[in-house]
Amino acid sequence: MDLAPDLARALAHSRYAQRLLAAEPRLADALAAGLNQPFGREAMIALLAERKLADEASLKAALRALRKQVYLRLIARDLLGLASLEEVMSTVTTLAEVCITHAAEHLDAWLAGIHGEPIGSESGVRQTLIVVAMGKLGGGELNVSSDVDLVYVYPEDGNTRGPRRVSNHEYFTRLGQKLSQALSDLTPEGYVFRVDTRLRPWGESGPLVTSLAALEAYFLAHGREWERYAWLKARPLTGDETQLMALVHPFVYRKYLDYDAIAALRGLHAQIRREVVRRDLADNIKLGPGGIREIEFVAQVFQLIRGGKDPLLKVRATRTALELLRTRRLLPDETVDDLQAAYAFLRRLEHRLQYLDDAQTHMLPASEEDRQLIAETMDCADWAQLLTRLDAHRARVEACFQAVFAEESRQATQEAALWAAETTRDEAIAQLAELGFKQPEAVWEALQRLRSSARYQSLPEASRARFDRLVPMMLRAAAGFPDPEATLARMLTLLETIARRRAYLALLVEYPASLTQLARVCSASPWAADYLTRHPVLLDELLDPAQLLEEPDWRALADALRAELGEGVDPERQMDVLRHFKHAWTFRILARDLEGRLPIEKLADELTALADLLLAEVLRLCWLGLPRRHREDARFAIIGYGKLGGREMGYASDLDIVFLYDDPAQAAQETYSRLAARINTWLTTLTPAGVLYETDLRLRPDGASGLLVSAIDAFRDYQEHHAWTWEHQALTRARYVAGDPAVGARFEAIRRDILCRRRDLAKLREDVLAMRDKMLKAHPNDSGLFDLKHDPGGLIDVEFMVQFLILAHAHRHGALADNVGNLALLKRAADAGLIAADAARQVQTAYRTYRRLQHNLRMKGASRARVPLAQVAEHVQAVTALWRALFGAPPANPLK
Known part of the structure; x- marks a missing residue:
């Protein structure tokens, strides 16, 4: 066996490769011949096609022979620096797919020869086993010594049509057993992949195969939160994908923003951490702190939260999901860069640990010899340098994980005791006054009414627990703003509105910093607070202040909206997408408005x-x-x-x-x-x-x-x-x-x-005045205040004067016909000598002032835009003077 020096040095870092070549020297020729190109799907299928398969033994031998060739070339290419991480994961994934589909096809044919074809009792058609790839196989990210997580599903119950008739359930159970054995049985030639079927409904205690109907019933009645995480990567390798995914997607992805997913994944992570401590797995680069699993959790929690509303997030591959989180502005560029770099480093390290002996390990080696081998393959001078790089990556991953999954302290606070009625009335009022409330008695009484309300008392236990955590947090957040009583009242109105919406309660609990943003909105404008209360889905917008305040790129937004709307989608869903888009961007505009x-x-x-x-x-x-x-x-x-x-x-x-x-x-x-x-x-x-x-x-x-x-x-x-x-x-x-x-x-x-038509000015003036008089009579005002829009000298008068100037003079001054807004048109009229320049500037100022005052009043919840006349007397005089110049005396001068 004569291997080139570079290849020999590379394979010195894999005892498994050395054993393969020692046991079967002929593999060296195939390795040398194909070393310069990846092992693709067509080549794998061609190798299997060369072998005559007569029974399960010959099938197993063919699959194992293929694995040896694929793995040998893959290990060599990777250790020589010829294969990217993507090639390694893709090649192992493709090998698993080819072996599973090839084995399933032959085993199904042989089994049908004994029992007859399985026929669905409802459809009357031939049934095919759906082999569902889960975990890293589902995501297309298998490592070189990974298990394959499989779930076996069949479409319909029924029976086979053959001499040895059995039920479809029994048929597919035997087929699943044979498929697992074909892949995982340890024969003299080794094995192909270890098969893990414990992700099926009810786990190890459940049946090996499940019908679609039984799977749907399980999801609806018994599916647990952690199983949603597991099924996120589900990908059928055989059978009808459409039917299966129609059941899986509603189970995995909620229609609403699902912040309960954070608590569920946090709980799953805590279990893993306890197991790491119990088994002393701190050096496990998959499960330990800052390991591969934490990167996966960060990507998948955003998918679980938002995948129901954003179909583009329904991807299976971790690295693809991370890039989507970047483009969706859900994670900062720097964080995504850190996670991508760490993922690549950890997966490369994982593969080199497994190349040593083809062992399913994620533990750093203990022996000095193995440490040196691994350091060399990771381009490090020694083990110490490798650990330095590893620790840096893990620290960044752990920091990101903690930022996403951090839970605020549950320690009792004064506010919590106050809300829980664990203090006396006088003590509570004193605490509220100390917080900054100017009317602490009124606040205390409002809290008592809320606590005794039917809505609060009837909440489910989990929702009430979150409610109880939020009220004290809202007290402290509201106290930091002007008029804390009004701010708190608006926040509590929102809280009551969302009390039965677990997702929104979860959002505020999981992201307590969002309460400061919420208090800022509620303090700034009762209209804004009411808008948020009517559309609580917008709470999600509070999570990223930078994104909330960014200026819109309308062209890019139009492209993103069109992509989200999709083609051939249910019109009702498209209508909701449009409305959510409008609400979200209205709220973002509102946030920048409130910030001045x-x-x-x-x-x-x-x-x-x-x-x-x-x-x-x-x-x-x-x-x-x-x-x-x-x-x-x-x-x-x-x-x-x-x-x-x-x-x-x-x-x-x-x-x-x-x-x-x-x-x-x-x-x-x-x-x-x-x-x-x-x-x-x-x-x-x-x-x-x-x-x-x-x-x-x-x-x-x-x-x-x-x-x-x-x-x-x-x-x-x-x-x-x-x-x-x-x-x-x-x-x-x-x-x-x-x-x-x-x-x-x-x-x-x-x-x-x-x-631009020439008009009779007298008739035009008469028609405009008649319409103005009609509008004035339609909006009587006996309030004693000045109506910024309808009263003489207000906004309507400015608009009517501009319209009159256009209709009267555009035939001579074509620029007046441009739709450029009242302010610009007043200037053009002055430039054309139709009105005095000073009058134009004064009316422009009045128009701007009126619109700003009108806007501010609406933000404060006023139903009508009315102010004391003295506040705008100067502007009313300016508008009235120009009106008099164009039309004569106004219909009812409010200054008299």
């Missing part, structure tokens, strides 16, 4: 951009889901009016929209009418996630009595010959929002043409 990072114009721009994005997706999905479409692409557009059209959306704004099409096809009117109705339904339907937007469609031609959708030529005709002046006023703020850009361009051409 958004001027009112920027806030409106972002809320408008969000609405534009969602309308585009709703239109796309509704068109794709529309039956009996007469063309591939819709020649259809959504036109925005009002606040949407003027890019002045607020948090609670509805959508003034009009639907237009430009399509000569005979079926166009019917098709686009159905599309428009479908869009409106998608926007306004109340789902568990709420309503996407309320809509107002009355600005279409002929208003509520008109057609839901208009042909573009009919729209032009209406605007030219039938529209009222107030409809042309509305047109000043209209714009193309979504759909076919060509239709949008035709609309804009019509809009500009209408706005």
Whole structure:
């Protein structure tokens, strides 16, 4: 046996490889011939195909012969530095898949020759064993001396049709037994893989094989939290994958954000840690502190929490999952880099430990000789250097694990004793005053009412325990903000709302730092607190302050939303995805708003951009889901009016929209009418996630009595010959929002043409004043306060003056027809000499001030935007003066 020097030196680090070559020298030729390329699936299948299989003994021999060749080449390539970690894991995984499927196929055929084919009692079709790969095999990450974790499932009960008839259960039990033996029996040629079937329902005490119906019943009634973790990596190697995964995914992934998974995995990890201590396994690089298992837990806890809401997280491979956590901003880049580097180092070390003797070990060696061999294969000068690198990786893994799984101290605090009524009334009030509450008696009485409430008393024990932990934490969090009484009241309202939602209670318990963010929101705005209470799924947004306050990249967000919506997905789920997306980004915008990072114009721009994005997706999905479409692409557009059209959306704004099409096809009117109705339904339907937007469609031609959708030529005709002046006023703020850009361009051409028409100024002035008077009468105000929007000198007057200037003068000054907002249009009017520059600047200031005050009042929960007149008298005078210059005296000057 003449091996090249480099190869000989490499194989000196594997006693197992040396034994193989010593026992079967002919393997050296095959090794030399194939050393420069990985051992692929086709090559493995070809080697098996060369052997004639007559019985189970010949099958076992063929599988073991294949293993020897694959392992010998793999060990050599890895130790020579020719194979990446991915190649090592992929090659061993592929070997297992080929051996399992090859063995299952032959064993099934031989068994059917004895008993006949197994037939389903319901379907009447031939049944096939579903071999489910679990653990590292399921994830495509087998190590070189790993067990294979398998679960055996069959589709239906029934019987075989043959001379020695048996039930399907008995048939597949025998098949499972034979498959396990074919892989794991120790013969003179060795074994292929040790098989572990203990992850099946009921473990070792349960039947070896399970029908799909029995598996579903087990998941529903008896599945435990740790089994969800185990089934996360489940991957069928044979049989019908669709049927099985339809049962597995609902068991593993919850529809909601599942923070209970943290406690479950923490408990499983604690069991492992106790076992590590009991068996003195601190040097176990898989189970010990900072080991491979902790990296897997970090990745999988996020998958279990969020996989039900984010389908892209339903992956099996650890390294792939970690990269998704990076792109989803669930873990910082630095943390993912640390975990990826540690995982690669630990898995490479794991393989080198196992190359020594083909032993299933994760323990660092005790002998000096083995330590030196391992150090050399890990590119370290000596064992001490290897330990230094290993300890550094394990320390970083453990720090990340603790950050994710850390549990705040359960030690009793003063606040806990106060909530538990373990102190006297006077002591409790004194403690509340010391915390910073200005009305401690009122707070103490509110806590007593909450504790004696039917809602609290009827909570399940586990939920009440979490509730009891949260109230003291909320007391301390609220006390640190201005008006702590109001802040606490809003926080407790939220807590009562979510009291029966275990996932939300778990989130706040597992991430106590989120309570500070929650208190900040509740302190800053009762409207924001109410929004969060109505949409508690947004609590998840509080976990990462940096992400919460990041500026949106609308193009990237549109791509991410489209990926999450998917193709051919249940429309109800898509509707919920859209609503969750809107709520999440509304809340992120709100967070930046509350931090003072958004001027009112920027806030409106972002809320408008969000609405534009969602309308585009709703239109796309509704068109794709529309039956009996007469063309591939819709020649259809959504036109925005009002606040949407003027890019002045607020948090609670509805959508003034009009639907237009430009399509000569005979079926166009019917098709686009159905599309428009479908869009409106998608926007306004109340789902568990709420309503996407309320809509107002009355600005279409002929208003509520008109057609839901208009042909573009009919729209032009209406605007030219039938529209009222107030409809042309509305047109000043209209714009193309979504759909076919060509239709949008035709609309804009019509809009500009209408706005730039020469008009009778006296008649225009009369019509505008009549409409203003009508609106004023529709909003009487006897409060003694100034209504920022409706009263003379307020927002409506500014908007009407800008609209009048556009309609009166755009025929001479085309720039006025641009939909650039009231502030910019006031400046353009001044630049054109239509109004005084000082007047324009003063009205601009008034408009900004009104909008900011209006916004602040809404954030404080006010139902109407009204302030003392003295607070805005200067601005009212400025608006009134310009109104007088354009129209004469205003209808009812509030300053008199």
